Amino acid sequence: MARTAGSHSDITGPRVRAAAQKLFAARGFAAVSMREIAREVGVQAGALYNYTADKQSLLFDLMQSHLEALLQTFEDDPTATPEARLEHFVRFHIRFHHDRPDAVFIAYMELRNLTSDNFARIEAMRGAYEDRLEAILRAGVTDGSFDVADTKIATLAVIAMLTGVSTWFRSGGRLSLQDVEAEYWQMVRKAVAPS
Amino acid sequence: MARTAGSHSDITGPRVRAAAQKLFAARGFAAVSMREIAREVGVQAGALYNYTADKQSLLFDLMQSHLEALLQTFEDDPTATPEARLEHFVRFHIRFHHDRPDAVFIAYMELRNLTSDNFARIEAMRGAYEDRLEAILRAGVTDGSFDVADTKIATLAVIAMLTGVSTWFRSGGRLSLQDVEAEYWQMVRKAVAPS
Numbered sequence: 599m600a601r602t603a604g605s606h607s608d609i610t611g612p613r614v615r616a617a618a619q620k621l622f623a624a625r626g627f628a629a630v631s632m633r634e635i636a637r638e639v640g641v642q643a644g645a646l647y648n649y650t651a652d653k654q655s656l657l658f659d660l661m662q663s664h665l666e667a668l669l670q671t672f673e674d675d676p677t678a679t680p681e682a683r684l685e686h687f688v689r690f691h692i693r694f695h696h697d698r699p700d701a702v703f704i705a706y707m708e709l710r711n712l713t714s715d716n717f718a719r720i721e722a723m724r725g726a727y728e729d730r731l732e733a734i735l736r737a738g739v740t741d742g743s744f745d746v747a748d749t750k751i752a753t754l755a756v757i758a759m760l761t762g763v764s765t766w767f768r769s770g771g772r773l774s775l776q777d778v779e780a781e782y783w784q785m786v787r788k789a790v791a792p793s
Numbered sequence: 794m795a796r797t798a799g800s801h802s803d804i805t806g807p808r809v810r811a812a813a814q815k816l817f818a819a820r821g822f823a824a825v826s827m828r829e830i831a832r833e834v835g836v837q838a839g840a841l842y843n844y845t846a847d848k849q850s851l852l853f854d855l856m857q858s859h860l861e862a863l864l865q866t867f868e869d870d871p872t873a874t875p876e877a878r879l880e881h882f883v884r885f886h887i888r889f890h891h892d893r894p895d896a897v898f899i900a901y902m903e904l905r906n907l908t909s910d911n912f913a914r915i916e917a918m919r920g921a922y923e924d925r926l927e928a929i930l931r932a933g934v935t936d937g938s939f940d941v942a943d944t945k946i947a948t949l950a951v952i953a954m955l956t957g958v959s960t961w962f963r964s965g966g967r968l969s970l971q972d973v974e975a976e977y978w979q980m981v982r983k984a985v986a987p988s
Contacts, residue, residue: 624905628824707902710819749981751968758957759950766949777929781946789984 614649615663619658623700627657627711640783658716664701665723668694674730680738681787686732688760688786689779694762696775702764724774729754735790745792756786803970807844808834809844810858813851819897822906852903853911859896860918863889869925875933877980882926883955883981884974890959891970923948929986940987951981 617638621630632653636643650656672690674683695702705720712720732753738744746752760782767778811835816825827848831838836968845851863920867885900915907915922968933939941947955977962973 608867626821627821627906628821679963710821747976747979748968751973752959752980755977755980758960759954762949762953765953773946778946781942782950784942785947785950785984786986788986788988789980791983791988793979793983793986 609770610639610641611649613655614646615660618653619660619700619704621748622657622660622708623703624695627653627704627708654711654713654716657704657711658720659706660701661705661712661716661720662723664680664698664705665727667725668727669730672727672730674734676737680734680741680743684738684744684786684790685736685783687734688756689759690781691757692763692782693759693780696767699764702761706761728757731756742792744790746790752790756789759786760793796932804837805834805840806844806939807825809841810851810855811958813848814855814895817852817855817903818898818911822848822899826875845871849906849908849911852899853915855896856907856911856915857918859893859900860915860922863922863926864918867922869924869929871928871932874934875929875938878929879939879981879985880932880978882929883951887951887958887974887977890956891962895955896958901956902941909976926951931986937987939985947985951984955958975982 603763614635617635621635621638628652633643635653635656636646639646650659656782672687676683678686679710697757709717732749735744735746735752737747738756739746739749763778763782767773767775769775772782809830812830813825816830816833819949827841830848830851831841834841845928866889867882868880871878873881884955904912904915927944930939930941930944930947934941934944958973958977962968962970964970968976
């Protein structure tokens with residue numbers, strides 16, 4: 599079988615991942631075949647296996663690189679006040695997720711389609727991100743700037759609230775992303791403040 | 794073809810819906826065939842079409858009945874204080890969704906698999922539920938008990954935060970559902986309070 603154009607792995611790898619992400623987000627992991635991903639990339643189905651072992655590996659790679667980027671991009675400054683660190687987290691989380699709707703959708707919706715080993719690895723990465731926020735909340739409880747009964751629950755509550763933005767916010771609507779960030783920050787700030 | 798046991802529509806209809814809900818939640822709408830639903834119910838594949846026009850109708854029915862139950866079960870008392878009404882909403886929302894993990898998962902995850910007509914009908918029902926919460930927030934803003942810059946955004950933020958509980962809370966863990974309700978209520982109460 600003749601190799602089709604663009605089959606060098608340094609070029610095709612990212613294109614395979616982009617095609618898989620687009621198709622998984624639009625129709626769901628289970629509904630998409632390797633053959634359809636190959637067609638989207640413009641290679642023969644067999645050629646895909648030069649770049650990925652199988653569809654499960656593709657899904658895991660997509661989720662892993664999304665969470666790696668999340669963990670690497672978020673920068674916390676532990677010398678700042680807990681309130682400044684929390685505001686930075688809120689604005690960062692909203693913006694990061696807004697820029698990557700397909701990756702976010704897959705990272706949340708396709709967890710059930712991971713093998714149990716892969717699921718455990720993804721959960722550990724997500725846990726590491728949650729720990730970054732929980733550290734900020736703990737620092738604020740310690741120095742009295744926050745009043746949170748359970749920092750783990752507050753962490754999950756804040757992340758769920760913020761991630762929700764990506765399900766409804768569309769650029770060009772009534773509010774800018776900056777307006778939305780500011781409003782969520784006011785709600786989060788008050789939610790963890792001493793009453 | 795002989796009719797299999799339990800093919801009276803008054804018995805089989807609910808069993809078809811229960812089987813579809815279980816399979817859609819576990820593996821996703823796109824991955825489940827009518828044949829598998831029939832096998833789960835214990836009827837011939839052809840017999841399913843006595844109870845539903847197609848898989849799309851089954852999905853729509855599941856989402857519609859979930860949202861109908863949500864709208865019918867939630868009782869707001871407009872004569873109570875906005876704070877009491879909001880506390881009731883918070884506790885109701887957490888408990889209602891906790892009791893129905895499969896229905897919640899499908900209602901949120903399978904929206905992309907609805908036809909555009911069906912999507913519009915489901916979105917209208919979800920909008921009606923959001924309006925119930927927004928009316929409470931508006932009442933509190935009007936009488937000065939809440940300080941919320943944008944009641945629509947606050948509505949979406951509170952619902953996302955509360956619905957998130959169903960993704961991580963498991964009975965028998967460190968906290969009871971009542972503990973969780975109480976902690977979320979404190980966060981929501983503060984988030985909308987005057988600062």
